[in-house]
Every structure is written in C-alpha cells, then in structure tokens.
Amino acid sequence: MSNQPHSRHDNGPALFQPLGLRDLTVRNRVWMPPMCMYSVESRDGKPTPFHYQHYVSRGLGGFGMIIAEATAVSPEGRISPLDVGLWDDDQIDAWRWIVDDVRRSGAAFGIQLNHAGRKASSQAPDRGHETGSVPPEEGGWQTVAPSPIAFGSYERPRELSVDGIHVVVAQFRDAAARAVRAGFQMIQIHAAHGYLLSQFLDPLSNQRTDEYGGSLENRMRLLIEVVDAVRAVIPEGMPLSVRISATDWAEHGWGLAETTVTAATLKEHGVDLIDVSTGGIVDDVTIPVAPNYQVPFAKHIHRKVGIPVTAVGLITKPKQAEHIVASDKADAVEIGRASLRNPYWPLYAARKLGLRRAAIAYPTQYLRGAVAD
Ligand SMILES: Cc1cc2nc3c(=O)[nH]c(=O)nc-3n(C[C@H](O)[C@H](O)[C@H](O)COP(=O)(O)O)c2cc1C
Numbered sequence: 001m002s003n004q005p006h007s008r009h010d011n012g013p014a015l016f017q018p019l020g021l022r023d024l025t026v027r028n029r030v031w032m033p034p035m036c037m038y039s040v041e042s043r044d045g046k047p048t049p050f051h052y053q054h055y056v057s058r059g060l061g062g063f064g065m066i067i068a069e070a071t072a073v074s075p076e077g078r079i080s081p082l083d084v085g086l087w088d089d090d091q092i093d094a095w096r097w098i099v100d101d102v103r104r105s106g107a108a109f110g111i112q113l114n115h116a117g118r119k120a121s122s123q124a125p126d127r128g129h130e131t132g133s134v135p136p137e138e139g140g141w142q143t144v145a146p147s148p149i150a151f152g153s154y155e156r157p158r159e160l161s162v163d164g165i166h167v168v169v170a171q172f173r174d175a176a177a178r179a180v181r182a183g184f185q186m187i188q189i190h191a192a193h194g195y196l197l198s199q200f201l202d203p204l205s206n207q208r209t210d211e212y213g214g215s216l217e218n219r220m221r222l223l224i225e226v227v228d229a230v231r232a233v234i235p236e237g238m239p240l241s242v243r244i245s246a247t248d249w250a251e252h253g254w255g256l257a258e259t260t261v262t263a264a265t266l267k268e269h270g271v272d273l274i275d276v277s278t279g280g281i282v283d284d285v286t287i288p289v290a291p292n293y294q295v296p297f298a299k300h301i302h303r304k305v306g307i308p309v310t311a312v313g314l315i316t317k318p319k320q321a322e323h324i325v326a327s328d329k330a331d332a333v334e335i336g337r338a339s340l341r342n343p344y345w346p347l348y349a350a351r352k353l354g355l356r357r358a359a360i361a362y363p364t365q366y367l368r369g370a371v372a373d
Pocket residue numbers: 033034035036037069070112190192193243277312313314315334335336337338
C-alpha cells in the first residue's frame with residue numbers, strides 16, 4: 001500500500017480541484033488572464049456595460065478566477081486613452097456592479113494593477129490606427145520610465161525622479177485599496193510585458209545609476225516597494241499575485257535566473273502567486289510561440305521557489321490544460337485568447353474531461369442545455 005498522501009486527482013480531473021490562496025478558495029484551476037479590452041467610452045478610466053457582459057459571461061462560463069485587465073494606477077500609467085483605471089474614488093462604483101455579479105456567478109475576481117511607463121500613451125489596437133504613440137493633439141501625454149530610452153518607435157520617455165518613483169508606489173497602494181473597496185478578491189501587480197515595473201527590472205530599459213538601477217537588488221527595489229505598500233493596505237487574508245516576464249528573449253537582457261531570484265524575494269514579501277509570462281520589453285526579438293511555450297518557465301519557478309504559479313500562453317485544449325496541472329507544472333492555467341473565442345471554455349473542458357453533469361458548474365438557468373450523462 002502506498003503511503004503517499006492522496007493526490008488531488010482522486011476527486012476527478014486536477015483542473016477542477018479547488019485551489020486555496022490565503023483565505024480565498026478558488027473553485028477550479030481554469031483561470032482567465034488579464035486582457036485589455038480598450039473599451040472605456042469617455043477616457044475616464046471607468047469600465048462600461050461591455051466590461052460587465054465580458055466578465056460576467058466568463059463567470060457564468062465556469063472560470064475559477066478571472067483577472068480583470070491591466071487597470072491603470074494613474075492617468076499617465078494607461079497603456080492607451082481607452083484603458084480602465086482605479087486612480088480615483090469615482091471609479092470604484094463603476095467596478096463594483098461588475099464585481100458583485102462575477103462573484104455571484106461563483107468565480108473569484110482579481111484585478112491587475114498597472115503602470116505602463118514608456119509604453120503608455122499608445123494607440124489602442126483595432127481602432128483603425130497603427131501602433132505607436134498617440135500624438136498630443138489626439139490626447140497623448142509625456143511618458144515616464146526608469147531611463148530616457150524609447151520602446152521601439154514610441155516617443156522617448158522622461159526619466160522618473162526618485163520623488164516620482166515614490167509617487168508611483170503610492171499610486172499602486174491607493175489603487176489596491178480602491179480595488180479592495182470595489183470587492184476584488186485578489187490583487188495582481190503587473191511586473192511583466194515591458195510595462196513600468198518590468199522596465200525597472202530589465203537592464204535593457206533601466207540604466208539608472210542610483211539605488212533603483214544597476215544591481216538586481218536595485219532594479220527590483222521599485223517592485224518590492226510596491227509589493228510592500230500594497231500588502232500593507234489589503235486584508236491579511238487576501239492573496240497577492242505578481243505577473244512577471246521570465247525572459248525578455250533578448251541577448252544580455254532579463255532571464256530566468258534573475259526571475260527566480262526575484263520570485264523568491266517576492267515570496268518573502270508576502271506574494272502568494274507568480275503569474276509566469278514572458279516578453280514585451282523589446283520589440284526586435286523572435287519569440288518561439290508554440291503550445292505550452294511558457295510552461296517550462298512556470299514549472300522552474302514553482303519548483304525552485306516553492307510558490308504557487310499559473311502558466312499561460314497557447315493553452316487551448318482541455319487535455320493539454322489538465323496535463324499541466326496534473327503533472328504539477330503549475331497550480332492553475334490561464335486561458336486567454338481561447339476564452340475570447342469561447343466564454344464557456346471551462347464548462348466545455350469539464351465535459352471533455354469526463355466530469356458528470358452534476359459536478360460541472362453549469363449556471364442553474366443553463367442546466368437544460370447541459371449534455372446529459
Ligand atoms: C486582447 C489581449 C489583451 C491582453 N491584455 C493583457 C493585459 O492587460 N495584461 C497582461 O498581463 N496580459 C495581457 N495579455 C496577454 C494575456 O494575458 C496572455 O498572457 C496571452 O494572451 C497568452 O495567452 P493565450 O495564448 O492563452 O492567449 C493580453 C492578450 C490579449 C490577446
């Protein structure tokens with residue numbers, strides 16, 4: 001007889017086992033990652049009825065955790081003029097009705113807080129524009145960054161002063177406090193994809209010579225200050241996540257070794273989950289995009305640091321997702337573009353993986369549409 005503890009698979013697919021993070025129990029391990037919708041109507045950072053439909057339908061679709069899109073901590077921190085935000089108390093109510101009904105659907109609702117740094121003031125995609133900076137006459141603004149180095153063809157950013165850095169820390173803190181008031185259940189700090197916190201981490205974008213540049217410890221300083229400030233204003237029982245790029249895919253840039261050290265430090269500072277992504281810092285690299293291409297990074301951080309992780313990136317099939325979680329490469333998977341194609345992806349995956357009808361989180365109103373056992 002085996003003396004191994006019962007594995008979570010004894011109760012069916014690993015993908016549909018609950019996951020506990022501090023006081024939060026997430027109903028399963030199929031999550032929706034943050035995805036910008038660039039759909040604010042009045043450039044006021046307030047989510048709209050579109051956002052309500054978008055998020056609530058994924059809640060009804062069975063996702064365990066939904067992480068709301070990159071939400072700006074300040075107007076200058078928006079990726080585009082059409083981004084959502086939480087830089088003002090006025091924005092709290094615009095989120096609250098969405099949060100209430102996502103939670104009512106049974107999903108947990110987190111939010112990603114972001115400052116876009118040198119990638120701010122850019123054109124929202126799919127609005128008939130090329131990518132690049134928004135000109136001032138169309139409402140663009142001066143961007144900031146660790147160093148005055150432009151991203152690709154974007155406008156050159158202004159170097160943040162140390163006082164300016166302290167303001168950014170306070171903005172993340174205040175936005176997190178507002179997210180708590182709106183009812184969100186997890187905060188995710190966006191330190192990936194070449195946005196401001198990622199720009200500080202990466203030596204290709206951070207060439208400062210003060211205490212925020214140079215050594216890894218210095219480049220990490222802003223992120224850690226943000227984590228400490230956020231952790232101090234959110235409830236003890238609320239999980240805190242950081243999304244990080246495990247590599248920038250560039251030579252002499254940011255890589256897995258530095259990410260691992262950073263993840264270990266984040267764990268010491270009360271971070272509960274690392275959302276492992278890659279890329280976004282430089283625009284002239286080739287990324288070997290293929291199914292599961294970011295999973296090995298997630299697995300590495302999970303094993304080396306001993307911290308819960310999510311894996312993301314071209315995970316589109318139920319058995320593929322199940323294998324990642326069942327083989328303990330990640331604690332949960334995130335389904336991005338496939339969830340834009342099918343908001344009911346988790347219900348579909350549950351059925352595909354053999355869950356009986358009674359065990360699937362169908363909304364009661366939809367039960368007559370459920371496939372019979
Ligand atoms: C429309 C769209 C918007 C996105 N916006 C964000 C975002 O706000 N924050 C973020 O961290 N990643 C963002 N991403 C990246 C996704 O979270 C995800 O990591 C990526 O799409 C890879 O997963 P997938 O292959 O399942 O789509 C976005 C992706 C898409 C397609």
